[in-house]
Amino acid sequence: MKKILIKELPINYFGNWRLKMSLAVFLLAISIFNLQASTYAVNTEIAQEKAVEVNGTVKDINGAPLPGVNILIVGTSKGTQTDFDGNYSINVESGGVLAFSYVGFVTKEITVSGQTTIDVVLEEDSNRLDEVVVIGYGSTTKKDATGSVDAISAKDLTTVSAINPGAAIRGKISGVQVSQSNGEPGGGLNIRIRGNSSVRGGNEPLVVVDGIPLSGGNVSAGGADIEGVGSSSAKSALNFINQEDIESITVLKDASSTAIYGSRGANGVVIITTKGGKTGDAKFDFSSSVGFASLRGDVDMMTSQQYSERVNTLGIGQDFGGNGYDWKDTLLQTGVSTNHNLGVTFGNENSRNRLSIGISDVEGIVKNTGLQRYSVNFDNKYSGFDDFLTLNTKVSVSQIEDQAENTTDNAGFIGNIIGVGLYWNPTRELYNTDGTVNVVSDTYLNPVDYLNSYDDQTSTTRILASIAPKLKLTDNLSFNMVFGVDYSTSERTSALLPTFNLQGFYNRANPNGDDNLGGFASISSMARFNRTFENYFSYNKEVSDNFSLKALLGYSYYDYNVEGNFVSARDFNPNQTNLIDNIEGGLSTETRTSSFKSRNELQSFYGRVETVINKKLLVNASIRIDGSTRPASSEKYGTFPAIGAAYKFIEDADEILNNLKLRLNFGITGNQEFDNNSALFVGQYDNTLFNPTTNVNNQLKWETTTSYGVGVDYALFDSKITGSIDYFLKETTDLIFPTDPAGGVPGASIKRFINLDGTLENSGLEFSVNYDAITSDDLDFSIGTNVSYLHNEMKNFNRIEFTGGLNGQGLTGSQVQIIREGESLFTYYTKEWAGFDANGLSQYYREDGSITDLSDAPDKLFSGKSGLPDFNVGFNTSLRYKKFDFTTSWYGQFGHYIYNNTANAYFYASAFNGGRNMPLSYVSNGQSASDVATPSTLYLEKGDFFRLGDLGIGYTFDTEKMKYINALRVFFNGTNLLTITDYSGFDPDVSVSKPNSNGVPSAGIDYLGYPNSKSFTFGLNVKF
């Protein structure tokens, strides 16, 4: 026999193990089936012998029929659903018990003893603890959850009008911070669940749509970087989901809930479930709305009159005599948006369907910007073979067309379109007397010229399709599968006309002798193809009255492929206008092409046991072993266990305290958000060259977050007051970190991923309460509030990392934040400003507190102020009076500081002296035109704000007497209507996290991107 060398073991081991695992699961599946199939057939026959058909209607207390009510024969898995008119029909043996359950209503059980018609009235459940929440690979109720999970349902979404479904959870859930970085239609949202647990990027939660974990990363292609004016970022990857198709959004916050997603659960999980079909004849649901968006927030830029006055009084700047320029008139518009959705459900007992189509057309508030989305969604749920097989098929197709202007957040010294519009001297005319645009210089751009000369279009198609068969092997055991594909392709084209006088892009050398070439064009495309294979057994048994058991065992495989290419050309003939469609018009020597492709595969083995002991103690333990292609060969697998327990001290008691549940949880989750191929030594061909493209780390491994949590759920006063209090502590170690190449010299000048020594600690307290103040026939009123406190600190960290890069003229390479031992992430570290001296020159503090001027000022002082908020607050009210409903949703962030990069780059006296406009409030602040706008705390402001994020008013018509129409509601929604803040910039909600060159993000910096908007939307919703 041949000896096997120890060194060879890992490969053989995994090879055999993989095969064995597959075989075992396969054989297990077959044997269980064989055991069950024979008895199953007999049972059905017996059951059917005694069965009688029972019909009926299910309504609410107001007499409105309830469609989609689940009807289950207790003790079996047989059941049905009511159709759209609340009717149902089911075969049940005499003596059987029917359970009628419906989300938001109290479940009712009725024993069948000879009746053939059973009409049921369900009462609304004021107890929010009974709400069903979707969790990983299953569902539970808030009441039975051992972890910290929160959900919002479709009805909470009706008051939000947004392209990005992430906006719907803003302010609604404690511990969740949703930041809208800009007002661009479909612009990015940042979602942070329980803080930033990673130093690097990868702080976004995992998003799972109908069981398909999305890959993260951009779906739409990024734009080209144009020197001096910057590049444009990609749009949000969640835009493809039409809000009208969402049934519920669940947020899993603690490790005992998220660890079942293993390596990708460290930042929390957002589970989006889309609407399903219903039985019965075709029922339609139509909604239509029109909205109007305008600028939210402003800065007091000088009018031409104010400007010329200041030129006279201050003796700097220049008055050209023009009149009437207003940057808002020049660049902005009222963004009109329309939104139409039609959904239809139809089906029979075996097959339920929903098909929907949505068309949205959203104009941005910046001229020439907008987004059109066309989405089609199909859902079929089939059950057959005596319910042995249920099959859920979902197909979602969306097409998004984006039009952008240059509103980049990394504008260079010339500025993006907004910056150019702001600094244009309002006494200059935009047009010459002959009607041509007034061109000042190739670094001082005319905003109209800029607007008309730049074109940026993105077209993105995304298909998310899945088929999820479920085999009911026994009454207690089923085998579930999800096979999904997520395919997207995106093409972005941007062009700058050759007639536009921009430095480096105008009047350039032409080989035929004239120096008349110019312009720039790029086409970038990106395709993603991701596959999901989930396979799991689920077992569910009430062993005795005092012990029930749910178990899960599964295997999953995912792969994520991304590829794309990029073409750019410049130096076009000045007469050419169709640069994109005739890109070969550019000089061939200036044409650049590139392409990329990478792939990440993950495979996982997971299991979970949930038990209920004595109906009081809930214990939930899970483990997931994740393997990924990304880590070093010896570190491929990570093990992520978790345990959660809850004890119901009080349940449904008729005391002041109705419910009291204590929850404890512990778990380990992971993160593998480093670039593909980081553990390998890779080189690339580049023209005739070959260069290394990675700085290999052959020991790279998973980042792990260990979490501890304790929480209490409570209900008081007939469950009118419900809520939770949670404390958590998360410790992230082996922090994945892109180190500067300087740490590994001699080596390629490329970041190197390492696992840092150090611990990033996040701890927090979350508090939520909901009060159903009034519940009556005519009037309902409830308020809810949630507050989360978050503390973030780097520990045992022996490095210093600079981040918080600034952009704009004179700010190249400037960084104002630091990551270091003992401090919160993104703590400001810059010059400490001490006021202007008598000559209007900035003074700065020294370490000892004394004051000096710029020449002698210490480079940077540690401020102790962070860009991360200490408190995130949400506040919601809901009022119904008869047929009117009125809701408000507020959110706020407190305790953080915002660095006003916009002011630093544009608003200072020497800019005025140099011919730029600036806000009136800055003109007379005492600054000398000789003062240097060096980064300092002068530009640091408190970022506290509280905002009316969403407001909704609706009226539901009485449709009893209307023919065909089953429901009709008209509504008005408002977004960002009111903001309370002392922040002087455009908008305080700036928590974007633009990474530095190594990918380390920042927070709380106000880059002058696309301005935020407020909007009014009017619409109607009709069911027929």
Next chain:
Amino acid sequence: MRITKYFITSCFSAILFIACTDLEEKVYDGVELESAASSYAISNEDAGTLLSSAYTALRGPYQDQARLMALNIMTSDAMVGPTRGGDWDDAGVWRKLHTHTIDANHGFNKDTYNDMYNAINSANLVIGSTTATIPQIAEAKFLRALHYYIVIDLWGQAAYREIGSDTNADALVYQRNEATDWVISELEEIIGDLPSASDPTRANQNAAHWLLAKLYLNYGVFAGDANAPTFDDSNMDKVISNIDAISGVSLALNYWDNFIPLNTETSSELIFVSQNIGGASSGNIRSRWFMGQHYNQTPSGWNGFTTLGEYYDKFQPNDERINTMLPSVTEHSGYNVGFHIGQQYGPGGPGVGEALKDRLNNNLVFTKDISLITGGASLEVSGVRGVKYVPDYEGGDNADNDAVIARYADALLMKAEALSRKGDNSEAQALVQSLDNESGTSISSVDDIYSVRGRELWWEGYRRNDMIRFGTFLNARELKPFNSSPKYLLLPIPLAATTNPNISQNPGY
């Protein structure tokens, strides 16, 4: 029914087989370098391609305005990057260079450090390549020696990796004197394997002699006390013998031939350059004319760096090295090459082009008065600007001018300096007077050579090194009105590099 269910179960279970993977990572848009995870021993790449990459790696550090140019020239008395209102503050990075207040967090210091070691790494890949020939290895070793010379000059200690060592491990470090001896011995070892032909775009024997002369000339600084260097006759003899060994190059017919777009093709003087291919692929050599030109000049510039009045006054105003009319430059840009002072004109120059104004509508009159922070009416105009490389109007973003790293005038002046340091001022004077614009210069002490170097080699990147060797670097001067601490004779090791426990921060930082 039973059969159906059996069939359904089997179908779905079969998927399990398709899905399983061994998680071996693949590289799609590049090549995984075989067995190279722990060494430089690359076997699956053609060494010639790697060598081309090693040459291209010169472009970043030797051409960009924010790399060696910033560290070597802006720290000297020859150039300053003034802050102009909101322009060119960049959190003080430029000012800190000139006023010797640089610290370990300085961005360009780190970027240059990284670029130098990236270039060293590129050379190492050739040297470690299993397919490299002896001449290819010699070329790569020359490049590596050149980069290490820069590293020794700027930061002192030198991090290195042995070929075949684990690239995941912390690099080892030579102290400044050890590194100097090592680089000298490497060069002397490979010099015979280098091509003798004088193609200045490739490593060659002339370039190796030039570099050896540099190392021996600075030996007292590198291996001795940098603040009070001594110059042994034996080292000076090595300087002289190495310069004497240079053959096949001669002083250019015209000083500006060294800096025109076709400089390598035209000038007889160039020993080693970082090559650019016009209109196709280049480093950032164009920054050499963009950086100082005003926004309203043609081509439009960045209105940045200037020389200082004290430095400008070292020249006669009509010295052709700072004031030469080239017809195509006058036609396109309206100025002479060299330093720019006074009223500036549009294309065509005085009498043809318009008299230019700045963006504040003041006349665009460049003045000698310069401060670290400019303001008021002189915001945009203060400071004498310079165009050292002749603008390439045809290359677009890819200018054709090769960046000069070594030229014969420098070699001759090194020899003259060595002679003078040995006391032979007359032979030194003869050499100096062979330069076109120094025919009347007399050499009575080595300090006269310093003055000549300041004029002949302005803005070519030698100034910091020269000032340290001549003991003037720390002195108070126009915009640094104080003597700086001797710690500034070395630049700080970038903070991020000190995570390698073998690297220690330079004293005082």
